[in-house]
Amino acid sequence: MPAPAQTATQGPDRVVYHIDNAAQQATKGLRNIRNHLDVAPDTQIVVVTHAEGVDFLMEGAKDERNPNVDYAALVSALKARKVRFEVCEITLRNRNLKKEQFSMDAEFTPSGVVRIGRLQVREGYGYIKP
Template sequence: MFKFLAVLKTLLLGAVLATSLQAHAQAQPAIKVVYHLSDGIPQATRAIQNIRNHLAADPTAKIVVVTHGAGIDFLLDGANNSNGQSFAGAIGDLSSKGVGFFVCNNTLVSRNIDASKVAMEAKVVPSGVAEVARLQAREGYVYLRP
């Protein structure tokens, strides 16, 4: 009987501890991350896989992708990776999981690209670098550059 009570006590203590750890984990704010892209299609391909892995490990992460220069290329109509696969599906999938995409207007203007050519999931911001700085300084985002 004594062994039974000891086992029961251990199980109850374990359940209380597990519940406490789960509550603590849920009480933590989501980690906010800005992925900064400026190097074109190969970097975007790496970033998409990194973001998928990131969300698999931490589905609560709040992720945004800020692009400028050649980094915007994967967010333009008809963009394909080096294997000829369209980025549209990956962008749509990640967007449905809460990932935000931002495109630098300065880049659009300097490259004479109409904003209508940008993927519908993406938002145009005045300056990509200024957006990265704002997210880090004012919003508490962690900076990643794949």
């Protein structure tokens, strides 16, 4: 027997976008988020990055396949629409990166994977991996 449908919650939709490979996911993900907000502007969106996914949030980052894509401009435009961008601190340690290497739009979380789990389980966020 299928599980009963859950009752819709009141308030805006909440979604976490998971990016762990900037080369494969960043441009597509940022465009997905823009389109998401164009259709559902009240959606609360958190982008959680770890592993190679943090690369697009570094100062001066560009799309490897399309150098005309300036990540900073795309991220800033989404930040202005209240999207949060979070970088995994475990990744920083493992890759010997410093917080100063990242865009001012980036925030930091102790563990990207733990953050994604908590957003889903504790805060009811939907999950999207572009």
